[in-house]
Amino acid sequence: MRSKKIVSVVVSGALALSLTAPYSTYANGEIDKKISEIEEKINQSERKQKEIDQKLQDNKAKQEEERRTLSQLEADLEQTKSEIESLNRQIADTERELDQTEEELKEAEKRVAERDKLLRERVRLLYENGKVSYLEVLFQATSFQDFLSRFEAVRSVSERDKELLEENRRDREIIASHKKKMEEQLATLDDLKEKANEKRRILAQQEKEHQTKLAALQREAGHLETISEEEEKAVNDLIGQLAQAEAEKEEWQRQEAQRKQQEEKKQRQQKEGQKKREGKSGSSQSASPRARVSSTSSSAPQSSSSGFAWPVPGYKANSFFGMRWGRPHNGIDIAAPIGTPILAAADGKVIEARPSSGYGNIVVIYHGNGISTKYAHMTFSSITVKVGQHVKKGQQIASVGNEGRSTGPHLHFEVLKWNTPVDPMQYY
Ligand SMILES: [Zn+2]
Structure with missing residues (x-):
């Protein structure tokens, strides 16, 4: 009986946590x-x-x-x-x-x-x-x-x-x-x-x-x-x-x-x-994004059990987590036409839905256990969720846009662990 209580308390505690103590x-x-x-x-x-x-x-x-x-x-x-x-x-x-x-x-x-x-x-x-x-x-x-x-x-x-x-x-x-x-x-x-x-x-x-x-x-x-x-x-x-x-x-x-x-x-x-590169110049740069998608997703099968939903079904990542153009890229980019639905990666609570200078507009969803996901470059009007709202995995939260510093319509997608960006691909 006590353990049952604890389970329910843990769940509510996780939600309370997102309210009272930002991750x-x-x-x-x-x-x-x-x-x-x-x-x-x-x-x-x-x-x-x-x-x-x-x-x-x-x-x-x-x-x-x-x-x-x-x-x-x-x-x-x-x-x-x-x-x-x-x-x-x-x-x-x-x-x-x-x-x-x-x-x-x-x-x-x-x-x-x-x-x-x-x-x-x-x-x-x-x-x-x-x-x-x-x-x-x-x-x-x-x-x-x-x-x-x-x-x-x-x-x-x-x-x-x-x-x-x-x-x-x-x-x-x-x-x-x-x-x-x-x-x-x-x-x-x-x-x-x-x-x-x-x-x-x-x-x-x-x-x-x-x-x-x-x-x-x-x-x-x-x-x-x-x-x-x-x-x-x-x-x-x-x-x-x-x-x-x-x-x-x-x-x-x-x-x-x-x-x-x-x-x-x-x-x-x-x-x-x-x-x-020193020995054989330019060969690594010629690798196509498609090739990298397949290689990355196949190289991380041990993380695919996370149960995260792909945020833009039908479209693949074309830019990845890590150093890019001399700066860290904190997430992945998924190119898709403007208006393509963006889905919540997992159940959670919307903790941010606001304009952001570099990203145009962002939505952040907290999933508990220190994990949150960030979605960027949408138009503000395409955002269909509000701060405090609970969302289900696979629920549409916005549509793909081209706001902020963006070189073309795409979703910039991040996974954060205790507010530290981690490679989203390890969840897929
Ligand atoms: Zn990006």
Whole structure:
């Protein structure tokens, strides 16, 4: 999966490269610099990703803790609620009992009052105003024995009333103390209920706080996951860029070696030609362009696998890459009538389409991996592509013209490797 990603990244990276960094700036040292820059970026990105992952782990642990706290709080809240319910029931029971005790106390007080009244009447009868009655009772005695028993009876009745009054008073005291206990119990219950309510309030507040914390952690986790994904994408992108830069470096080194080899070969050939000319004058100059075309194209079959399309089908090169009239010729010339279609040598992106003093007008197409092709001497109006446009191999981009320093209608065609012209024929 990762390699697939890299492939697509390499392709897009190649196109991005042509946009952001002109191929012309590339050289071996710059590729090395680019590679180490990309590697540094990858390291940074990976460090950042590690940090994010660590943060995510911490976050998840904190979330877990919050969830545990919350479920503990919920359990505590449930318990507190049932405590409050139980307290409410106890308060209701105590209040009922207190009402009942108050009723009982009233009854007891009534009984005490009644007994007190009765005793007072008897005592009055016996000792105070009772002298009359007492005497009456006694005088009515038929005998001394009767007198004694009458006296005793009156006395014992009042004694009994006194005892009952004492009993009633004790009753009343017991009930009063019970009432007091009930009142105290009720106060305690009210106090407990108040405390339980306070506890419930605090727990609810804590629950709210932890819910807020959890929500914040979840938001943070979402954010961290997003930037983690972005960072992963960035790393994949950079890995793709690195692979591309390394491939470019290899390719550059390969091309450099090849270029040097060919230069040496040409220098040898030139020396040999000079020796020949010295010995046998003019024979090499008489070789026709046609002969050179066939000999060159047949002498470079190892390069024909590049897959480049011939830019002006039906017409052959009549002038070649290398020193010409004492100056380097950076490409090949293909003579063809004005208006003959010029085709893109390969898929790529148009990076230049503009007038150029010596060449009249030029089109440059970048094909990736440091390779670009240049087409020259067309009329500006014949150019059918724009800068930034992607073109396909074999697509017409302009028509053959005779603009700039040109000795007749032809296409001047160059292949550039890191902006250094190379022999186009090695691609055919
Ligand atoms: Zn030319």
